[in-house]
Amino acid sequence: MLTQAQAAIDVNELLLKKARRKDIFMLVFPFVGLIFTIIIMTFATRGLFLSNENIVNIMNQSFTTALVAIGAAFVYAQGGMDFSLGAACGVAQMVFIGSYTHFGLPVWVGAVGAILVAVTATMIVGFGSYILHLQPFVVSLCVRSACTGILVAGCNALGRNILVPMDIYGFLNNNTLKVTVLLLVLLIGWFLFEKTRVGKEEKAIGGNILTAVQSGVRSGRTVVTAHLILGLCVGIAACFQMARAGTVSTQSGSGLEFNIMIALALGGFPMAGGSSAKIRSVIVGVLIITSLTNGLTLAGVDNSYINMIKGLLFIVIVAISYDRSNLKQVVFM
């Protein structure tokens, strides 16, 4: 009896150790990945990567991704996914510029309009998935298609590539303003996500929606809240992105949803949501994906190859990090 009990304890210990090793791995891995990326890119660009101008550049490039990723964290935490956000960001930019060039409205009205447009798009995803009982991802594909259509039609009406008049919008490129806005959004996002009922219930839904509902979580409201937060972030990001790009076209915002998805995965954010979702992962992931894109571009790698590398990286990361013991698949459909 004693030896049997002893054996039982040994095996239990072994299994626990294995689980703990994986936890530690998942905690450290993204940071190691970030440092690794920085080192590789520094060598590949012969130090250019770490030059002062480029660091400012990286900060600027990560701004949009970071803002949107913080909002997206709420949607991803409950196991959802929103692929409309890139196209919604494009439409928001179009509204922002069009309100001035076409209608002569003040900038702040345009900004409010842009944010409202982005929120509307993501809220359609949120409400749609709740009312129709569909995966947010599926609904978001439809909204994405609609937004792309609106963007193309709008751009055609406003004159193809719309140049942004910098005398009006230039203030949005002020680095102090951008850093302030980012830090503010990050702080509020972190607080909501880690310290309040909002974030905790999002994660509970990602962990097990049946349990969450049976514990008194209102799933519909929680899903819609997540998409509302995402919409706000997309709207704010759209305003700054437009000023930075200096132009609005049918391509505005495209590919943002993929960058967000890869950033979250690289940062160790669980694709199926749940309790191991952390805002920390969002920041690390955004830094990795921006460094990677920036470094490869500096090193002279063609843009199409960069996208290929990102795609492969995503699959590898998901394969490594996906928690199989959870019996839960990353649901794309």
Place this chain on the structure above:
Amino acid sequence: MGKPILKAMGVNKNFGPTRALVDVDFLLRSGEIHGLIGENGSGKSTFSSIVAGAQTCDSGRFELNGQDYMPQNMVDAQNKGIGMIVQEQGTIGNISVASNVFTGRLHEFTKYGFINMKDVTKRAQEILNDIGAGDIDAASMTASLNFEDRKIVEIARVMVADPNVLIIDETTTALAMKGREILFNLIERFKSDNKGVIFISHDLDELMNVCNKVTILRDGHIIDTLEGGDITEDNMRRLMVGRELSKHYFRSDFECTYDDTVVLDAKQITFGPVTNVDLQLHKGEILGVCGLSDCGMHELGKVLFGIEKSITGSVTLPERGVDIKDPYSSVKQDMAYLSKDRDRESIILSASIMENIVLPSLSTMSKIFGLISNKSEKSFTEEQIDILGIKCREPKQRLTELSGGNKQKVAFSKWLGRNSNILILDCPTRGIDVGVKAAIYRLLEDMKANGKAIVLISEELPEMIGMCDRMLVMKDGEITAEFKRSPELSEADIIKYMIGSVNNNANTSASSN
């Protein structure tokens, strides 16, 4: 003594950190009816499903008729002569009886790419006749049969391959007289043909009558094997539990005591199999609801908590003057619900103990700006860990690392911490060991004494008789009897109303699907 048919040597099986089977040695000889007993979660179903090829073991070896045996899947096991009849419903409703009997074997009747259904039906009818169920028409639709007849179809399906070893996994609870007779005749035939039967049951009486050997499992270990005159109820119970059962396992009093105040009033509940059920729960009452698994009691529990909506009638809390609409309103009114399916519904496995326990209480813990501090969550959790004695390293430990009993304690703690007044508990002691069971019974007693009201839904009659003030017996979605707590009440009294006559439960299974 017959020659060995099936031999298991050092079989191990783990589910995550849980050890379901530990170095299990087992021997089945020809002509033997070998009982396998143990508490829920002792590993008997795991063992039998490995033998039948439904699962694989982590280590160990099997021999069948002297040859190495390691089934790849259930069909492989069947072809090698092992057949298993399981507890759960395993027939497909919208195909014919004959197709069900020959599930997975229809290709044997294929000619030029077409299946000769006439042959299938003919052969199926022969098998049904052979086991003594000639009254079932092989050509009829399976959904038109009642629950028991569908079970008999499953027995026929197992007999198709003419097995050498028959495994019967808690099947008899689902069978009334006719089904039992068929099954016991079959067992007799296996005995006289010098084949072997592994018989899993909770019914100690039945085991004594049928088996010539009984092996007891506890926590995945083989404890002992009893033979002949040693097979007594006392011996079996003692070995299953591992110690003399203390007198205070269940409630020690035998009075039906509760306040007259009605705290939950359900009227005309109709949902799924449940039809027109009325139920009143009083302050300080433990109200039992029992029946067979598909009688509708689990669905009733979900309706009481607002997870499912009744088509007619209402669930009201008269004291507070509110109707229950959804789980959110129930939790707000200090109600609690524990699902039968713990890992799937009651807890978030991938989350920590802390995240699980605070979940229903988040709204009450929010401070200024909605802040919920780590410190308050931690002290809240630690208090609950203390109260129920949850075995863990720290509040942040994940639930995947805990044993079943401790997971159940966490599921309970969620609601204890929320200070719930009305608890709907669906099989709260399912699949947990005796120690934790006793702890839960003490907890229920405490809660009752503190004026809380509990609906206890369970399939385990001893627990019902031992704990409840009142018992409602359900059959086919209706309440068939009500019993008050009394020392004279026996399981047999209750079972009568759970199963009832075969004739009037026709179409049960069809409607419950």
